Each structure stands twice: as C-alpha cells, then as structure tokens.
C-alpha cells in the first residue's frame with residue numbers, strides 16, 4: 001500500500017517529470033506526457049517494484065562441486081541456533097538463509113540447557129506443552145524445509161558449563177525430549193541419544209579451554225581422556241575443526257587418530273545477514289559425500305566419516321576423500337613438458353604450488369603454470385589432511401614422464 005508521503009516524495013524526485021501524472025511516471029503505465037491521468041477508485045491496487053522484494057527473490061548462491069567417485073557433494077551446516085535457545089531468528093528463517101546460501105542440509109541445534117529467550121524470565125512465554133518440548137525448533141522449521149527441498153535434521157546441543165565434556169551436538173535423534181529428561185547427567189544424555197541412533201559431535205573444542213585440564217590458553221593441545229572414552233564406547237563420531245570464526249588446527253590430527261568426521265560449522269546465533277552478510281562465501285560449510293541427496297544419505301555419510309570442512313578459504317578432510325575431492329574438482333593436463341594447465345571446475349578455493357611459487361586457482365577458472373624439471377607433485381597449500389600436512393597430489397604420469 002502506498003501512502004501519500006511516499007507518493008509526494010517520489011513525484012518530487014522525478015523533477016522534470018513533475019508535469020506528468022505521478023501515477024504514470026511511477027508505474028510506467030504511459031510513456032506519453034499528454035495522456036490523461038488515470039482515475040483512481042477506492043479499492044484500486046498497484047504492484048510496485050520496491051527493490052528489496054526483487055533482492056529477496058534473487059537466485060540462491062550456486063556452490064558448484066562435481067560428484068566424487070559417485071558420491072554427491074552436499075553442502076551443510078550442522079550447528080545453528082534460533083530464538084528457541086539464545087539465537088535471534090525463528091527456525092523458518094534459518095531455512096530461508098540456508099537455501100539462499102546454496103546449502104542442501106542443515107540441523108538446528110538449539111541448546112537444551114540454556115534457553116534465555118523462553119526461560120522463566122525470558123522475553124517470550126510458551127504454552128506449557130510447548131515449553132517442555134525440545135523438538136519444537138525442528139518442528140517449527142519442518143514444513144518450510146520440505147517446501148524448499150532443504151534437508152532438515154533433528155538436532156540439539158547438549159550444553160554443559162564446563163569442559164569436559166563441553167558442548168555436544170546430537171544429530172538424527174528420534175526425539176530430543178528423553179535426552180533432555182536426563183539433563184542432570186551428561187553421560188546418560190549421550191547414552192540416550194546414542195541408543196536412538198544419534199550422531200554425536202564435539203563442538204568448538206577450544207571453548208573453556210583453560211579450565212579443561214590438558215587444553216590450555218584457548219587452543220586444544222591433546223585429546224582429553226573423557227572424549228577418548230566416548231570414542232571407545234562409540235559415543236562420539238565427529239568434531240568441529242572450525243566454529244563461527246575459530247580454527248583449531250590440531251583437530252585435523254584428532255580426526256585421523258580418533259576416527260572422527262571433520263566439521264566446519266557456523267554456530268550462527270544472529271541473522272546470517274548480520275553475521276556474514278548475505279550469500280557470503282565465508283560462511284563455514286561442512287561438505288558431505290553422500291550416496292544420495294536425502295536424510296538417509298547424509299546420515300550414512302556422517303557415520304562413514306565422509307565429510308570435508310570448508311571455511312576461511314581453507315579445506316580440511318581425511319584420506320581418501322580429500323584427494324578424491326580434489327581430483328574431481330581440478331583437472332590437470334600437460335601443455336608442454338614444462339607447463340601444465342589446471343582447470344578448477346568447482347567453487348572450491350585452491351592455493352597451490354608445483355615446486356615453485358604458490359599461486360591462486362580461483363573457482364571455475366583455468367591457469368597454466370610452469371613445472372620445474374623433476375617435480376612430480378602438486379602441493380595444495382590450503383587443503384589440509386592433517387595439522388601440518390597440506391594435500392599432495394601426484395601429477396599424472398603423462399606429465400612427469402614427458403620428455
């Protein structure tokens with residue numbers, strides 16, 4: 001609905017067009033200044049392009065990653081908050097943000113033990129049966145996710161005040177309420193979740209680091225006994241190497257040593273716009289190599305540890321999936337015996353070197369580089385397979401054997 005002030009302001013801005021009917025100038029109904037101004041009747045409605053409406057319907061960000069050995073590469077974020085714990089937006093808005101950012105799968109993982117917005121003194125009150133329902137953030141987003149064809153995983157964050165165990169995300173539980181019912185004892189919570197077939201993920205392992213014994217000064221140094229025991233009992237399956245804007249390099253090694261799936265998650269609380277700017281390629285993502293684009297496809301892939309983290313221009317993953325991902329994303333061919341061409345067919349960032357200077361290979365771009373004699377491999381400096389080991393790719397024999 002247009003008000004009179006808007007009308008006058010825009011007519012004035014049109015300057016020379018002031019002699020035109022404001023109506024025809026604004027809505028482009030007529031190019032002819034001599035045309036007779038339309039007659040308005042009560043109940044007339046006009047649809048006006050207001051700019052932001054167009055922006056909201058702009059195409060979603062395209063993240064293009066070719067399949068890897070028959071697996072689809074799904075883009076996910078497995079750590080997200082909403083108003084139902086300490087986040088700032090509704091669950092359905094998380095769906096729109098994710099779709100707009102080109103994601104395939106998310107889990108809303110509101111805190112079980114910390115819900116300031118809807119607690120006794122919180123800003124909002126829920127009806128009793130809703131206040132006691134810890135599936136509510138999942139249910140509230142479900143139909144929107146279905147409409148938008150976004151995969152939505154039931155999730156929750158076990159939020160203990162001290163380390164260990166710190167914070168643990170529970171994905172794919174069948175019901176969060178029995179987990180919540182055991183909130184006095186985190187070990188029981190984890191066991192109840194695991195009995196439901198849940199995937200359990202250790203969040204931001206640098207959090208509360210100084211108080212954790214063994215983890216000092218904000219940076220984890222070694223893998224705590226408590227978490228080792230969880231791994232031994234099959235109660236811990238993944239870990240964040242990147243959370244929001246924090247990077248924990250040692251987690252690369254822990255994934256290999258403890259057989260954990262690697263995750264890079266946003267842990268977003270505020271809106272995506274306020275946090276990253278819309279469609280920001282720096283929003284952390286976890287890539288999932290899945291047999292199919294379905295919830296079951298994601299579940300199977302997580303338990304099989306086929307994940308890759310991507311944040312801040314870096315990529316982290318385990319063998320054999322990281323090299324496999326690189327090979328399907330970047331084509332390497334010989335131009336002359338001393339020159340090779342790299343073709344990045346993906347949206348993934350690549351910083352590499354072939355025995356010489358490091359260079360950038362932007363997404364969806366080709367680049368020819370010099371290969372010094374005798375150099376048989378390509379070093380991908382921003383793709384890490386362990387803490388201090390960038391990905392090494394053997395150059396094809398037709399290149400290294402060429403005379």
Ligand SMILES: [Zn+2]
Nearest residue numbers: 157167203204
């Ligand atoms: Zn947390």
Ligand SMILES: [Zn+2]
Nearest residue numbers: 079081157267
């Ligand atoms: Zn969190």
